[in-house]
Amino acid sequence: MKIPLSRIAHARSGDKGDTVNIGLITYQPGHYPLLVREVTPERVKAHFGELVKGSVVRYELPNLGALNFLLHEALGGGGTLSLRIDAQGKTFGAALLRMEIDAD
């Protein structure tokens, strides 16, 4: 069964230079293995398509039921260089929650 990630997780995103970080957090600790299985760096990279020019790196924080993603070269230069309306990547967290995952 496909469900949107927003059903089991919430997120907050921010910037460091031209890198966006997304903290993705489960509502229920029991969903953490599902998050680890479904939300791979490869899928995150594909989800954002042309918005992310560089690599996507994933870190695991099982103590918080959370994953931390670093999306490199994702802000059109970052900080003051960026020409984007979301130059600080504030809305990337919500964008990630659109992802459809396999809940079975």
Place this chain on the structure above:
Amino acid sequence: MIRIANGQGFWGDWLEAPVRLVEQGPLDYLALDYLAEITMSIVQKQKQADPNLGYARDFPPLIARIAAPIRERGIQVIANAGGVNPVACAKQVRQLAPQLRVAVVLGDDLYDRIDEFLGRGYPMANMDTGEPLSAIRDRILSANAYIGAFPVAEALATGADVVIAGRCTDTALALAPMIHAFGWGPADYDRLAAGTVAGHIIECGSQTTGGNCQVNWQSIPNFANIGYPIVEAEPDGTFVVTKHAGTGGRIHSDVVKEQLLYELGDPRHYITPDCVADFTSIQLEDAGSDRVRVFGIRGGPRPPMLKVSISYAWGYKAIGALVYSWPEALEKAGAADRIVRERLCRLGLEFDEIYTEYFGVNACHGPAAPPVADPPEVQVRIGVRGQDRKAVDRFTREMAPLVLSGPPSATGFGDGRPAVREVVAYWPALLPRGEVTTRVEVVE
């Protein structure tokens, strides 16, 4: 136990927050964070124009508003409001609130020492790109080492009512009172890491009390009177995150988790000048209404290098926008973009980047956004960035003509042509910590 609050998450945050923190409940220390990466270049320019400026100008009048209660109740204020001129900032505070004792932390400003470091063979290469600093030497606007909590704690020990630092880390503002009150030393790795995590949790102000929180945001009470965060810190490194009773917002482990992950890199190595904190060791427990207990935090020794925040003049940019209405709003916006690009090309203008986005369609979420069928209106935003000011300026004259010479039903150009903005870029580098000497001065 000591209570440390954060009343300002960035320069521009809610002006009433620090006043309310002082008025609405018990407090021992009030931390105020003013500096972002780019702020240093702004204050540097202000100092070049007037040697009495170069700091967060909102800060002295704020302190004047709370001078009486902080003096009476012994609340010490800690702020990185000093920018590139902490002494001038302190003098202005003393002028507006003569009854206060003010201490400054100096030594972070390396602007006058760049050539000395390059001459001694430190490349100060860009941590992101690896480029040596010599590539932009003549365009540097500011250079500041991130200093840690120990010099700030030293300033608190002078008994000052207000401690003003320049580029100290955001987390140091909360860790410093713990070092000062509990006598922690540089080898108390776990406790320093705990204080650093506490600092990270409160450094963005109300972003840890329910602001910008995705968890049931509609149910978060009373945003208009949102409480700012308070850490109740214990000498053993455990702490509770809370806020004053009767204020708006919400503190819950879900909210704290969002803030813990905010602007986080490698969670096992959260590097500061004071320690390296391991965010995979953090344990959270909801401990009553608007109270989250934090414990179990581990850390390691401080790194041998300090990070230096350098800003430099990069070039120029401008962003212009037009709104197209239904029908075929998106097609019209796309046509406008092609026309502008063709005209720029025929003028022979070259840019580092031309970037177009369709606000109302997918400007925020890009390919992750689902397609929108014939939206009521679309804003096309075209941005250009380049080294040549004249080319960027010429671009700013290419949007408005489309109202009469492009697709129909264009509007939203009432503010006139867009401004050309100077782009100041950020250059993170490393320097051995022995090269940076801090000192504390009491400003009489």
